[in-house]
Amino acid sequence: MAITDQIRGLIGEDLATMRGRPFQVARVSDNTVIYRVGGRDRPGQMKNYEAVLDYLGSGNQVNGPGDIQKVCPTDQNTAYEWAVLKRLRVLR
Numbered sequence: 001m002a003i004t005d006q007i008r009g010l011i012g013e014d015l016a017t018m019r020g021r022p023f024q025v026a027r028v029s030d031n032t033v034i035y036r037v038g039g040r041d042r043p044g045q046m047k048n049y050e051a052v053l054d055y056l057g058s059g060n061q062v063n064g065p066g067d068i069q070k071v072c073p074t075d076q077n078t079a080y081e082w083a084v085l086k087r088l089r090v091l092r
Contacts (some may be wrong), residue, residue, distance in 0.1 A: 017079040
């Protein structure tokens with residue numbers, strides 16, 4: 001199953017970042033993920049998930065949002081991406 005479909009399966013589920021900040025995945029398209037944080041929507045990009053999956057596929061580890069920031073330096077949603085990947089059990 002493609003990562004987009006897996007993330008789509010989390011729509012509406014209560015999630016939390018590593019620091020415990022609650023959020024939900026509100027919408028998912030082929031290019032975009034919308035995170036609902038504190039009643040506001042934050043857009044994210046599917047290409048960041050793909051970059052992290054490529055990074056992991058090369059034998060690297062991701063232990064937290066900071067590691068995602070190294071892979072996607074302009075990404076401002078690493079805490080949400082880390083939590084989603086953790087929930088999907090892509091990360092340990």
